[in-house]
Amino acid sequence: MKINLSVPKVCVITLNYNQKDYTKDCINSLLKSTYLNFEVLLVDNGSSQENFTKLENELPNDNRLIISRLEENIGYVGGINHGLLKASEKDFEYFLIMNNDTLIDENAIKELIITAEKHNGNAIVSGKVYNYDEKDTLQYIGNVYSDRKGILDYKSPIKNRREKDVGQFDTEMEMAMTDDIMWVIPRKIFKDIGYYSDYFYLYGEQTDYAIKAQKKGYRLIYSPKAKIWHKGGITTTNGNKKSARIIYWTTFATLKIAKLHFTKNESKKFFRQWLLRMTIKRILYFFKRKENFTILKAHTLAIIHFCFWSKIKYTDNGYNPF
Known part of the structure; x- marks a missing residue:
């Protein structure tokens, strides 16, 4: 089946909080995308006026980029929900949520939408996440169930978040869990499940959302051709995962x-x-x-x-x- 990629309209939602350099690089990588029908909604989540002004001045003048400024930091969940609210007021068919400490491959949006369309909007679709500082090593592709097979008993197939990519994960697959480092939510699923839960501020919100989707019969699909490079933990602890x-x-x-x-x-x-x-x-x-x-x-x-x-x-x- 040939998919007309000019049809599904995508809103990319990402946040900035005093990280103008990472955010600027992320936006620039997005604007190089080969996908034809998307807009970027950048939510500035209460950054200092100095950081925001510098970012605004350094971003390209592109009509696909929309900036929404919040005066106070309302957390990751609050910022994403603000973006989803703004995006849902328009005719977007897909919402691509992604972290700002990332660089996205030029074909990633296209590959995510190809996969989402193949599943008729019944799946949240994520991709292949590489390390920002070691670009040929894998950080994350999603989680599978551990041998215990209990709820929340997940494990990552990636070894130590630093596994060399030699094509070992080049097959599309359903995952037990995934992450919103980069994932596409079809409008159909958003209308069914709604916003991220405000029981969370950051961390855990994506797991909660994914479980809600699974309970409704939706799937979590890994699309190997959709690639992104991710730093991780920059805003909260400057990358220190053991803090x-x-x-x-x-x-x-x-x-x-x-x-x-x-x-x-x-x-x-x-x-x-x-x-x-x-x-x-x-x-x-x-x-x-x-x-x-x-x-x-x-x-x-x-x-x-x-x-x-x-x-x-x-x-x-x-x-x-x-």
């Missing part, structure tokens, strides 16, 4: 996802197994590197705060004690 700040947010988010999506029996089993496993892991990490006591503290505080959250399920305002 206490990230440990707090990811632990809190994981517990919330379990509470939101598990049955009562599944929740009990998960909390016993996951909490025990992760607590032991972080205690051992503490004894190995005692200067990293804050990692164990972050893990513990996230559990305590989750116990409060589980009673009333309040909106996450981004509080992080680290």
